[in-house]
Amino acid sequence: MRRLSVLALSSALALCTPTVFAADDDSASTIAFKAVSPVVNALINADDAQELMDKAEDDELTVLQSLALYLAAAREDPQLSQASYHAAALFARRGDDELAQRYLEEADERGMWFAPVLAEDEDFKDLRQTEFFQQALAHTQARYEKVAAGRVGATSVLQPSRSVPMPACAPVLVWLHGYGINGELDDSDQPLADAGVVLLGVNGTQMRESLDSFAWTGPYESTHRVVQQGLDELAAGQCIDRRQVYLMGFSQGAQHAGALLAQHPADYAGVLLVSPGGWRQPVPTESAARGKRVFVINGEQEGPANQKMSADFRALFGQDNLLKSRTHDGGHSYPQDWQSSFPQAIRWLMGKDG
Known part of the structure; x- marks a missing residue:
């Protein structure tokens, strides 16, 4: 171009x-x-x-x-509805309602489908009750239902390397991604599976602005449902040990993984929380988990809100469970040694390593 x-x-x-x-x-x-x-x-x-x-x-x-x-x-x-949408949002932010309407209608005509993004966009806060906005939102919501079908909650599976000894019914590590990405697994994730688990990646409960961008939204129960659905699909193709289902999440995925263990301890055996963060739901203040293994990792350079969430989860699981904790010198990211330290943490969750 x-x-x-x-x-x-x-x-x-x-x-x-x-x-x-x-x-x-x-x-x-x-x-x-x-x-x-x-x-x-x-x-x-x-x-x-x-x-x-x-x-x-x-x-x-x-x-x-x-x-x-x-x-x-x-x-x-002319097919890029996102460009027209963002132009409309910036015109709305500037108070130019006529041009905001023009470009939002153009985005609608081009097939705009990302209804959750449109519905919560603060740039349109003064226009949400107008007829043109409501009409565009209705059209976008209808498209979203079709586009999101089969993508929300979709799974990706990574098996351990053949050299890794595995029981007949394998333990499973469910991976919950951070905001705006997805659960697709690739070769870079192989060290996690080689800790001795079948790795199950799950797409979030809501699509954002592109086909490969997801978030975890709504009540934690919706996350629990898509995780259990993913496990059921996995179990239809191979024997898995439902007593050894572990959770691992990063950022918003870590927030939801911690909440799932707190609220559904019968379904999950332990959790690895990496830099928990998020703003859509509060961290649970009560936990039904007892005797579970919980590992919390966060960066020393993370922002105050993320630091607090890590501390909240340490407090939530600190009394009645076996808690392990680590900080690294980075920010809101994996530690540099994650390819060796994460497998070690996973084995610890399973009671295999110190």
Whole structure:
């Protein structure tokens, strides 16, 4: 897409270039160039409309600069409903209701399907009761139901390497991903399975803005249902030990994994919580888990909210269960040694290693 349409380029530049009243022409040119250059660079160097979208999300850009890139992306790819949607949201944020309506209707016409994102977008808070917004939301919700079917709660399975000795009925480690990603497993996850478990990845309970982006939402019971459904599907193809079902989660997935053990201890044998974090639901204040193994890991450089959630889970499981705890010197991420330390933690959950 290095040869952008002239219309897209001129539209973006017209929107982004400020009107400058200054006696010094050089000063005015410098100010205008600084405002326009990030947009021009993106338009010149982006390979496609999606890359323009990605560049528009740069935190260092102004609202107008991002808006220019979304508009350019919308013109470059008439099928890209996300570009029109983001343009509508930014117009709404600026209080330009007419243009917000125009581009939201364009996104609707292009097949916008990500209803949960639209429904909760604070940029549209003043327009939610309008007829055009309600109509677009209804259409989007209908599309979402079709798109999400078969994807929400979908599973991915990774078996241990053949050299790993396994019982006839295998223990299972259920992997709950962080916000905005998915449960798809690949070769990089093999060290986890080689700890002696069948690794089961599960997509979250809600799709976000792309087909491979999910979140864990609603009550914890909805997460429990999709996990149990995934286990049932796995059990239909091989023998698994339902008494040895362990949970492992990162970020929002860790929050939900901890809640599942607290509320359904008969179904889960232990949990590895890695950097728990989230804002949609509170951490449970009571736990029915007794005698379970719980391992909590978090980074010392994580934000205060995540630090508190890690502390809350340590307190929740600290009295009546066997709790192990670790911090690492990073932030909201895996520790650098995760390929060796996580398998060791998994074996500890199963009572195999110190």
